[in-house]
Amino acid sequence: MSESKPPVVPAKPPLSRERMQQARRKWLRTILLTGGVTGAALSGFLPLVYARTKRLRPPGALDEKDFLSSCIKCGQCVQVCPVQAIKLADLIDGFGVGAPYIDAREQACDFSCDAVQCILACPTGSLVYKKPAFLGTRKGAKLAAAPILKAKEKDAEPTLNLSERIGVARLTRPEACLAIQGKGFKGQVRGADFKARMRYMEVDRWKPIKIADHPYDLAECDLCVRECPVKGAISIETVYAPDGSLRKSPVVHEPCVGCGVCEMICPVEPTCIVVDAREVWNT
Amino acid sequence: MNSFLKRRFFDQIAVMFGREARKPPSISERAQQIHVLKRATNKERLQAAMLAHENAKKVHTWRNRRWAALIFVNLFFTVSFWLDIQILEGALTASRFIGFHLIDLNSALQVMLAHKHIIVNLVIGTGTVLVLWLLLGGRTFCSWVCPYHLLAEWAESIHLWLVKKKLVTDQAIDRRLRTGSWLVFAALAVATGYTVFESISPTGIVSRALIYGPGLALLWVLALLVFEVFFSRRAWCRYACPIGLTYGVVGIFSPVRVKYRLENCFHEGDCRKVCLVPHVLDTVIKGRAVDVEVPLGPDCTRCGLCVDTCPTGSLKFEVKGLSKLL
Numbered sequence: 239m240s241e242s243k244p245p246v247v248p249a250k251p252p253l254s255r256e257r258m259q260q261a262r263r264k265w266l267r268t269i270l271l272t273g274g275v276t277g278a279a280l281s282g283f284l285p286l287v288y289a290r291t292k293r294l295r296p297p298g299a300l301d302e303k304d305f306l307s308s309c310i311k312c313g314q315c316v317q318v319c320p321v322q323a324i325k326l327a328d329l330i331d332g333f334g335v336g337a338p339y340i341d342a343r344e345q346a347c348d349f350s351c352d353a354v355q356c357i358l359a360c361p362t363g364s365l366v367y368k369k370p371a372f373l374g375t376r377k378g379a380k381l382a383a384a385p386i387l388k389a390k391e392k393d394a395e396p397t398l399n400l401s402e403r404i405g406v407a408r409l410t411r412p413e414a415c416l417a418i419q420g421k422g423f424k425g426q427v428r429g430a431d432f433k434a435r436m437r438y439m440e441v442d443r444w445k446p447i448k449i450a451d452h453p454y455d456l457a458e459c460d461l462c463v464r465e466c467p468v469k470g471a472i473s474i475e476t477v478y479a480p481d482g483s484l485r486k487s488p489v490v491h492e493p494c495v496g497c498g499v500c501e502m503i504c505p506v507e508p509t510c511i512v513v514d515a516r517e518v519w520n521t
Numbered sequence: 522m523n524s525f526l527k528r529r530f531f532d533q534i535a536v537m538f539g540r541e542a543r544k545p546p547s548i549s550e551r552a553q554q555i556h557v558l559k560r561a562t563n564k565e566r567l568q569a570a571m572l573a574h575e576n577a578k579k580v581h582t583w584r585n586r587r588w589a590a591l592i593f594v595n596l597f598f599t600v601s602f603w604l605d606i607q608i609l610e611g612a613l614t615a616s617r618f619i620g621f622h623l624i625d626l627n628s629a630l631q632v633m634l635a636h637k638h639i640i641v642n643l644v645i646g647t648g649t650v651l652v653l654w655l656l657l658g659g660r661t662f663c664s665w666v667c668p669y670h671l672l673a674e675w676a677e678s679i680h681l682w683l684v685k686k687k688l689v690t691d692q693a694i695d696r697r698l699r700t701g702s703w704l705v706f707a708a709l710a711v712a713t714g715y716t717v718f719e720s721i722s723p724t725g726i727v728s729r730a731l732i733y734g735p736g737l738a739l740l741w742v743l744a745l746l747v748f749e750v751f752f753s754r755r756a757w758c759r760y761a762c763p764i765g766l767t768y769g770v771v772g773i774f775s776p777v778r779v780k781y782r783l784e785n786c787f788h789e790g791d792c793r794k795v796c797l798v799p800h801v802l803d804t805v806i807k808g809r810a811v812d813v814e815v816p817l818g819p820d821c822t823r824c825g826l827c828v829d830t831c832p833t834g835s836l837k838f839e840v841k842g843l844s845k846l847l
Binding site for chain 1: 602605607610611612614615616617622624625628629632635636637638640642643646692693694695698701702705706709713714715716717718719720721725726729732733736737738740741748753756760761
């Protein structure tokens with residue numbers, strides 16, 4: 239070693255070809271995993287964009303966008319429902335995966351808990367008795383008055399703690415409606431295998447029973463009116479048919495909260511009356 | 522805390538966010554002395570001790586305790602719902618334990634960023650959880666509660682078997698990715714107004730599947746596990762999961778941790794082989810321990826695998842302040 243030249247120590251030894259290749263591959267894998275994870279996460283958008291069916295959310299749900307942003311997907315609402323009306327959405331709901339919804343035809347909310355327990359259970363305020371001030375209310379979503387529960391009409395406090403509707407019932411197939419045809423109904427609604435439950439006050443106020451265990455014998459079908467849990471939400475009226483003749487028909491009124499019991503109880507297949515999720519009352 | 526440990530404390534926070542663990546520029550005099558002493562020890566005796574360790578029966582004390590705790594917590598959710606005993610309601614994202622709100626920190630953060638409002642119940646619930654994990658050790662949540670962690674541990678053993686058979690190799694990924702994904706998902710929640718991360722969080726998906734029944738969302742979890750088996754060891758927990766980072770930050774201040782004692786260590790590195798986060802165990806490499814006793818960094822999940830595997834008892838659980846009292 240000559241003394242004239244000071245020893246040069248490179249700050250960092252240059253990487254070998256192999257090391258450089260390894261580093262590049264690691265970098266590529268990092269990009270791959272980043273892309274994969276973000277891609278998978280953002281694919282949750284697709285079901286929202288292509289949503290054809292609107293989900294009926296549990297009572298007291300905020301407007302859809304606010305609902306999905308605030309729901310923490312814990313399912314506490316599912317756990318408290320006495321008739322197990324609330325289900326959690328699966329992967330096909332995209333960002334809505336794990337968020338609660340009600341399939342009214344299979345099991346509607348009949349308010350048999352009286353207190354809207356799901357709202358009470360919600361930790362994030364996705365389901366609320368009364369919307370906080372910072373959230374707007376769509377026109378026609380607000381109920382004119384607190385709905386009166388037919389089941390506790392004689393109680394000191396007969397109303398349901400609910401200020402907005404979750405949908406509105408609509409007669410979709412009047413031509414098949416038994417009431418309009420003047421037909422009666424006898425037997426088990428929706429067959430012996432139907433699993434849905436409902437509270438019948440004359441049976442037990444606190445214990446909902448299977449609808450299949452409660453057969454009917456009606457001279458004129460008025461099931462949607464008879465079983466509607468809310469007072470004044472639907473009634474059988476005499477209306478003019480398109481041909482000018484007078485007929486009886488179920489008519490939905492403003493107090494309808496969109497619970498979906500009428501859709502569940504309609505004995506015709508497919509149902510004649512449905513709840514339009516998130517629909518507002520148009521006068 | 523002396524200056525060496527203080528520097529390491531901050532160093533380990535940087536390492537948690539993704540920096541590579543480096544050799545410390547200087548170590549305490551006592552640690553240096555021990556290293557000198559170790560060079561003087563009889564190599565043959567050391568070899569014999571290590572051989573005895575290799576042939577010894579594997580200990581699984583902490584792993585078994587942890588698995589029992591993890592399975593118990595997750596089944597408690599399920600049983601509480603199925604028997605309708607209403608003790609523990611909800612899922613891991615948010616729950617109520619005998620009426621007390623418990624809300625996962627990362628889920629609460631996602632909801633508040635997406636919803637852009639402070640929700641009172643959420644703050645109360647996160648407060649309880651924050652105190653709980655401050656006391657129990659931050660990422661303790663990962664290894665002692667998260668159900669995906671257990672699935673990933675099983676997948677990891679398949680991966681390691683395949684590696685032994687030379688059928689696959691572990692493809693390392695840049696650890697800074699996790700910090701990136703934390704930021705990306707926070708930004709996505711703000712920008713889209715949806716809790717984007719919740720839709721792919723395997724913790725939430727598996728927890729809900731256990732309580733409310735399986736669904737298609739488990740396919741995503743399966744995809745992650747397949748990726749981990751054939752491509753990159755423990756990829757989700759190591760490189761991607763923002764929940765881990767959130768709890769890691771809580772763990773910075775936690776008194777429960779694993780402590781390393783330099784004196785008897787063989788430096789054979791068995792602990793680093795079993796560890797989910799080997800960068801917290803860089804201190805066991807010869808010459809790296811800054812002092813005779815070094816607590817592991819906040820990214821440690823307190824899983825206890827290293828404690829089980831250590832042949833010399835150099836790695837032990839410690840509760841800061843409390844262990845000395847006991």
